[in-house]
Every structure is written in structure tokens, then in C-alpha cells.
Amino acid sequence: MFCSGRRAPHGTSAGAVALALALAVAPGATQAHSPISGADGFLTGLLHPLSTPDQVLALLALGVLLGLRFSARAVLPWLGFVAGVPVGMGMGQVGPLPPGIDTALLLMAAGTASLAALWPTGTTALALAMAGAIGLAIGLASTPGPGPLQATLVMLAGSMLGANLCLLYATGGIGWLRETITHPALAIGLRVLAAWIAAISVLMAALTMTGR
Amino acid sequence: MTRFRCTCVRIALVGLAAAALVLPGSATAHTDGGLAGGFVSGFTHPILGWDHVVAMLAVGLWGAFLGAPALWLLPIVFPLVMAFGAALGILGVAIPAIETGIAGSAVVLGLLILLAARLPLWVAAMIVGAFAIFHGHAHGTELPEAAAPLAYGVGFVVATGLLHLVGIGFGLLTRWPAGVYTVRAGGAVISLVGCAFLFDVL
Numbered sequence: 001m002f003c004s005g006r007r008a009p010h011g012t013s014a015g016a017v018a019l020a021l022a023l024a025v026a027p028g029a030t031q032a033h034s035p036i037s038g039a040d041g042f043l044t045g046l047l048h049p050l051s052t053p054d055q056v057l058a059l060l061a062l063g064v065l066l067g068l069r070f071s072a073r074a075v076l077p078w079l080g081f082v083a084g085v086p087v088g089m090g091m092g093q094v095g096p097l098p099p100g101i102d103t104a105l106l107l108m109a110a111g112t113a114s115l116a117a118l119w120p121t122g123t124t125a126l127a128l129a130m131a132g133a134i135g136l137a138i139g140l141a142s143t144p145g146p147g148p149l150q151a152t153l154v155m156l157a158g159s160m161l162g163a164n165l166c167l168l169y170a171t172g173g174i175g176w177l178r179e180t181i182t183h184p185a186l187a188i189g190l191r192v193l194a195a196w197i198a199a200i201s202v203l204m205a206a207l208t209m210t211g212r
Numbered sequence: 213m214t215r216f217r218c219t220c221v222r223i224a225l226v227g228l229a230a231a232a233l234v235l236p237g238s239a240t241a242h243t244d245g246g247l248a249g250g251f252v253s254g255f256t257h258p259i260l261g262w263d264h265v266v267a268m269l270a271v272g273l274w275g276a277f278l279g280a281p282a283l284w285l286l287p288i289v290f291p292l293v294m295a296f297g298a299a300l301g302i303l304g305v306a307i308p309a310i311e312t313g314i315a316g317s318a319v320v321l322g323l324l325i326l327l328a329a330r331l332p333l334w335v336a337a338m339i340v341g342a343f344a345i346f347h348g349h350a351h352g353t354e355l356p357e358a359a360a361p362l363a364y365g366v367g368f369v370v371a372t373g374l375l376h377l378v379g380i381g382f383g384l385l386t387r388w389p390a391g392v393y394t395v396r397a398g399g400a401v402i403s404l405v406g407c408a409f410l411f412d413v414l
Binding site: 202 | 284287288289291292294295296298299300302303304352355361362364365366368369370373
């Protein structure tokens with residue numbers, strides 16, 4: 001009576017949809033906490049780049065810069081970032097965390113976003129230096145408190161992956177937009193966005209320096 | 213006919229946006245509670261002072277008058293340098309004659325629009341950047357203590373950008389001969405408002 005025998009669009013039958021819905025809402029299949037040891041620390045590290053505005057602004061600024069250079073001229077700076085993060089993490093483990101790392105990150109974000117706004121096609125060496133410095137600072141800022149070596153390594157691995165994923169999404173998203181929408185207004189809009197990121201970063205750096 | 217109607221609708225929308233942005237009566241100033249309060253505080257800061265509003269409209273207007281690339285380069289330069297000025301204000305670095313500089317920006321930019329001055333791009337950027345320091349410093353000095361920094365910064369920068377956009381929208385009237393006169397008259401009004409602030413009439 002209710003089943004007409006006709007298939008839904010794209011070959012999806014009503015039965016398959018019902019099954020998927022049943023599986024989705026079945027509470028017995030879900031487990032709130034992963035039984036894998038150390039997964040909590042990994043997740044904490046994974047989300048760490050999104051935990052402070054200075055890291056978010058720095059990653060956004062770098063994402064816009066690399067997105068505007070997408071794709072061939074973004075690879076080398078990206079590698080600089082990938083190399084900088086573990087170096088910073090290592091420095092954070094062997095020595096004390098330098099004071100004012102948050103202000104330094106905000107100033108780097110301002111510099112990188114200014115470069116993206118005013119000279120997005122600038123030299124690869126400059127973009128590489130910016131990416132490496134931001135990676136280093138994010139690595140330093142990701143240093144966890146004292147604890148067992150294994151837990152520290154797991155958390156740092158999460159932070160490393162999280163920072164790279166954030167940059168990947170920002171760069172890839174902007175690159176995809178530029179390849180999809182070829183209207184020149186998009187590139188202008190992205191440069192305006194970069195100018196806004198730079199302005200916000202400068203404001204936040206000044207506020208951080210005054211302790212507000 | 214349809215094209216003309218579309219243009220009229222666009223102009224009406226830009227005018228409506230301008231009116232909505234610059235009407236201070238509906239804005240709540242300095243509500244400092246949390247992220248939303250910080251955003252509202254930052255957003256309303258540039259649009260509550262007429263001296264700031266006319267100067268930022270003038271930047272967009274002059275950019276539209278000069279055409280690309282000034283059309284988008286001036287609204288990029290202004291927030292960048294303004295943030296630097298705001299940082300100086302927050303850090304307590306004194307700059308003399310701030311109010312004179314703010315009023316002067318409206319006078320000069322208004323005159324440049326009135327005279328249809330087509331200066332080289334770098335000169336235009338230098339002029340706009342120099343005035344942005346004064347505006348930024350004033351905003352930085354008046355920054356409310358309790359505002360959430362990130363939300364305040366986002367609101368502050370977005371409001372500035374929208375004011376430029378309103379100016380650019382008005383400036384697009386220069387595509388029509390009658391529009392050129394309208395825009396130049398707008399420049400005269402901006403300059404007069406600047407003079408009124410300069411001589412403490414307003």
C-alpha cells in the first residue's frame with residue numbers, strides 16, 4: 001500500500017533511509033568516552049590551536065596568505081610551518097616558555113595578514129619565513145605542563161595534527177573558493193578580510209601588552 | 213527599463229544601509245557584558261561619533277571616485293593604519309591635536325571629493341593612512357575597560373569596513389554624469405561637517 005515499488009532519486013530506497021535512521025538514533029551503539037588510553041589528551045591537544053584567540057588569528061592570517069597563493073606557491077611555506085611546529089614544541093620541552101608568546105603570535109598574525117592584504121603575491125621566502133615563525137610560536141604555545149612523557153607526547157601529537165588541520169582547512173577552503181569563483185571581487189574581498197584580521201590582531205596585541 | 217529599476221533598487225538599498233548604520237538613536241553604547249557586549253561596544257564605537265562617520269564614509273567615497281585599485285586599496289589601508297593608531301592609544305603613547313586631526317580628515321577628504329582630485333595611488337594611501345592614525349588613536353584611548361578584547365576588535369573593524377562600504381556604495385553613483393555632481397556635493401557636505409567640528413560649531 002505504502003510502497004509503490006518506485007525507487008527514490010539517486011537509487012536510495014526508502015528501506016535504506018529507514019535503516020540509516022534507525023542506526024543513527026540507536027543509543028545502544030554509542031559510547032561516550034573512548035576506551036583508547038591517552039585519547040583524551042590527544043583530543044585536548046587537537047583542539048588546543050582553537051583554544052586561544054592569538055593562535056586562531058595567526059592560523060587564519062597564514063591560511064589567507066597561503067590561500068591567496070594557492071596552490072603551487074603555497075607548498076613551500078606550508079612545509080616551513082610543518083617544520084616549525086615540532087621545533088617549537090621541542091624548544092618548549094627543553095627550556096622555559098618565553099614570556100609574551102601570545103603577544104608575539106598576535107604580532108606575527110598582524111604581519112602575515114598585512115602581507116596577505118598588501119602584497120599577496122610577495123616572495124616565497126617571505127611567506128616561508130612567516131609560516132616557519134608562526135609554526136614555531138604555535139609549537140611553543142602548545143607546550144603542556146609537567147607530566148609523564150607518554151602523555152606529553154600524545155598531547156603534542158594532537159596539537160601538531162590540530163594546528164595543521166586548522167591551516168589545511170583555512171588554506172584549502174580559500175583555495176577552493178578561488179578556483180570555484182573566478183570573479184575578481186573574491187580576491188579583493190579576501191584581501192579586505194586579511195586587512196581586518198591584521199587590524200584585529202594589532203588591537204589585541206596592544207590590549208594583551210597592557211594586560212587588558 | 214528593468215536595468216534602470218535594478219539600479220534604483222540598489223541605490224535605495226545602499227541608502228537604507230547608510231541610514232541604518234549612521235542612525236545613532238537605535239544603538240546601545242558601551243554595553244560591556246561578555247562577548248556580545250564587547251562586539252556591540254566595538255561595533256558602535258566608530259558609528260556613534262559623526263566626525264568619525266563622515267571621515268570613514270569619505271574614504272569609501274573617494275576610493276569609488278578614484279576607481280580601481282584605489283576603490284579597494286584605501287579601505288584596506290585605513291583599518292590597518294587605524295589599528296596601529298588604536299594600539300598607540302591603548303599603550304598610552306600621546307599624539308598631539310587628535311581632535312583637530314579627526315576634524316581635519318573630514319575637511320580634507322571632503323575637499324578632495326568636491327574638487328574631484330585624482331591623486332596618484334600612493335599619495336591617496338598616504339593621506340588616508342595619516343588621518344587613520346588620528347581616528348584609531350581616539351578609539352584606542354576611549355576603549356572601555358571591561359570590553360572583551362577579541363569581540364571588541366571584531367566589532368570595531370567590521371563597523372569601520374561597513375562605513376567604507378556605504379561610502380563606496382554612494383560613490384558608485386559616479387557612473388552617471390548626474391551622479392558625479394551628487395557625489396561631489398556629498399564631498400562638500402562632508403567638508404562642511406568637518407569644518408563644523410574643527411571650529412566647535414557641532
